[in-house]
Amino acid sequence: MNVSEKIRILGAAGKWDVCASSASTRKPAGTDRIGNLAAGGICHSFTDGGRCVSLFKTLLTNDCSFDCKYCQNSTHCRKHAAEYEPHELAKVFMSLYLGNYVEGLFLSSGVCRDPDSTTEKMLDAVRLLRQEHRFQGYIHFKVLPGTDKDLIRQASECADRLSINIEAPSSSRLSEMTDVKDYDADIIRRQKWMRDMRIPSGQTTQIVVGTSDETDQEILEAARWEYSEMRLKRVYYSAFQPLEKTPLEARDKTPLEREHRLYCVDFMMRKYGIPYEEFRDILQDGNLPEGDPKVHLARQALDGPVDVNAAPYEDLIRVPGIGPQSARRIIELRQAKATINRSRLNSIGVVLKRADPFIKVAGNMQTTMGEYVT
């Protein structure tokens, strides 16, 4: 099999991992090197789905001894087996990196024979890049369930970010998808090890949304636990897509809107500091209602229109159309005794169209037709 075919097969098999972040604050040393890092990351292209392509995201091999029902690489499926030799992978990657096509490497793999031997081979490829090619750019290393602690430690020394996918919000949900992986022993225990290691860009994980009948509540509670206990940088959500020849081929796909709503709530928990408990109040049968979660939250959490000239940061941040930056700006302007009017709100970045139903500016607030109907 030639390299071109391997790129196609292993690239397609690796695309289901969503994380595309290439941000790192690590500073590469010296000038006898290739590659550097950008604190905010750089996107080098976008797919037809609007997803960023910043990393050369690939599997080392698609030969896998696991039996995950949603996955095309599992033992349930017949496939064209492909595998990179470490030097081959390093050469392809460097060729793309020198052309400024990618920002770094995302290396994952099917579990060929056992997790340790596959991880050793992945480590060989990464070491080749770091030592022989003197590559100092971004590397995301996927930890396989069941990998030995010492191998994970070695990975943490040469990669910027490590991740292991929990795939499901709980042990019982994972057992519906696979008989091989043990949620606590193979995955959570590895996350705990990684939590105590020094990893420049931290660790992340991914949940496949909709492979079983799990609710958004289960997913968000799992994410909250991951952020607080495992100190994860990010939890990624991937809407389930039924893939040909998998046991779940006939199952309905998960609407992308559901994935989007989960990302909205996740973002508000991480960046706005809104506790998960508030979102529990807007759940309907354990799931987020259709529409923007922030609008639902505002209807639930705010007692009435928020006076932008008096409300605290915590109230401002809950108004749709006002983000952390514009909320901070409103507070700063108030401290400087500047008047806050509509044109000023517009200037500082408030999306008035979304905010209007929830705010009061200089005593004025939006009214509805209902108020004029007797």
Next chain:
Amino acid sequence: MSHNAGFGLVKRHRDYDMRLHDTVLMQDPTLVKNCATPESKRLYRMQREVSRCLHAKKGFLRLKRSPHGILYARTELEHDLADLLLSHFHHRYPTYHIALEHRRMTYIAAPGGKKTVTDESLEEAVLRLEASLPREDSGRTDETLWRQYYDSQMSKERRNLRLMDKMMPRRYRDKDSYENKAETFSRSLVDYA
């Protein structure tokens, strides 16, 4: 933070207006910092346009590699950013010669960090540099490898061309020889349905 700290790149904007900048410098720093005046908002927008342009070029500009190991590209920048772009690529590939052509000028960075600007065309500059460099054994960058990889990342189920256009405007694809499968870009209204 200095009053002017947020506007480091604005002088590189193609429509930079010194009088506007001076007006903003005279305004209340708190209002300026929070973009609460129309002038500061305008200046902030210009600043953002420049930094977006630079960020986009860092990601979307493709470099070719000559047999002698020179990384080169032709680009067209909306704002005066060629030197910053050159510095970015030099920092990324410090052991390589980098040559970027922009508006009939070629910006060159040598491995030691020395930077020069010449009115040679890109081809002339690359040929001149090659004369003093040994031929490399390693392969050149390969666009076909990239296309194979890029195509493998597509997902029919998640197709959203409007979002793609928003994230990666066409001007970045065309001018920097960003090539793609024709079918991805020749589309009809049905594609958006």
